[in-house]
Amino acid sequence: MPYALRRLFSTILVHCEATKIRALWEKHKESVSEDYNRNRCNSKIVEQMVLRDIRDLLQSMGKDIKNYDLLELNDTDDCVNKLIQHVFPSLGDNARSTSYMSTRAILSTKNEHVDQLNEKMIDRFPGEEKVYHSFDSVNDDSINNYPIDFLNSITPNGLPPHVLKVKINCPVILLRNLDPNNGLCNGTRLMVKALQDNAIDVEIVGGQHAGRRVFLPRIPMSPFDDISLPFKMRRK
Incomplete structure (x- = not known):
């Protein structure tokens, strides 16, 4: 499931010391975005929603998404x-x-x-x-x-x-x-x-x-x- 994949992606960032994070994102972003893509055609909105999920998952593990080479997250808080x-x-x-x-x-x-x-x-x-x-x-x-x-x-x-x-x-x-x-x-x-x-x-x-x-x-x-x-x- 896409959410489980987002959790796995976040876990890899925290525990596996990935070096090519942007390339990892580009390779798997379609898989981790599948549930959001079903109902939306705007890829930028979907991208931001996925990044917010990853940010929250990283925060639950005591990490900050800003420390990883990912796309800029527009804060909607x-x-x-x-x-x-x-x-x-x-x-x-x-x-x-x-x-x-x-x-x-x-x-x-x-x-x-x-x-x-x-x-x-x-x-x-x-x-x-x-x-x-x-x-x-x-x-x-x-x-x-x-x-x-x-x-x-x-x-x-x-x-x-x-x-x-x-x-x-x-x-x-x-x-x-x-x-x-x-x-x-x-x-x-x-x-x-x-x-x-x-x-x-x-x-x-x-x-x-x-x-x-x-x-x-x-x-x-x-x-x-x-x-x-x-x-x-x-x-x-």
């Missing part, structure tokens, strides 16, 4: 920060407001962009964050063809990320139909009220069940049908 400020003005003062949170959202076309926006948003929320790590596995993989590190690195459709950061009063969205009769459906918007090790106490913020407090337990989940995965993954 300022635009994203302005978008967040426009959609969520005075976030610190309104973080406890159910009406404020339930009427605002930022939409994105890619899961990886959603994850990046979520990280920026959670950093802006007041309070201390709690980090949940998933337990990932593959059905019928008795010989461990798929290492845990690889499973942790991917976020298939319909699954939360391996590292989930949450704060009190931050909004979350339910990804499964847990109890439709009581308002817990796929897509239900909620606000976090308390954090436990294996459960999250939330309040429903929309629909006829608005204001109801419920507990969301840690449950095993499998991704929606995803033809890009040659295996059946479980995340808990």
Whole structure:
């Protein structure tokens, strides 16, 4: 998969002491850009999106993309920060407001962009964050063809990320139909009220069940049908 190739490319830069980095980029840029190229014809935009992914991967390994002989990256953080400020003005003062949170959202076309926006948003929320790590596995993989590190690195459709950061009063969205009769459906918007090790106490913020407090337990989940995965993954 292209994202896995971008991670491999970044790992090579960090650990293999590659000397001809620009030539390595030119040789493999089509492969590492395949997913972005499917929906975009502007090669410059695709190039920047891939470079941003590589920058983030390098940062997660404690490295700076500026230290490598790659193309110049146009920083879009300022635009994203302005978008967040426009959609969520005075976030610190309104973080406890159910009406404020339930009427605002930022939409994105890619899961990886959603994850990046979520990280920026959670950093802006007041309070201390709690980090949940998933337990990932593959059905019928008795010989461990798929290492845990690889499973942790991917976020298939319909699954939360391996590292989930949450704060009190931050909004979350339910990804499964847990109890439709009581308002817990796929897509239900909620606000976090308390954090436990294996459960999250939330309040429903929309629909006829608005204001109801419920507990969301840690449950095993499998991704929606995803033809890009040659295996059946479980995340808990």
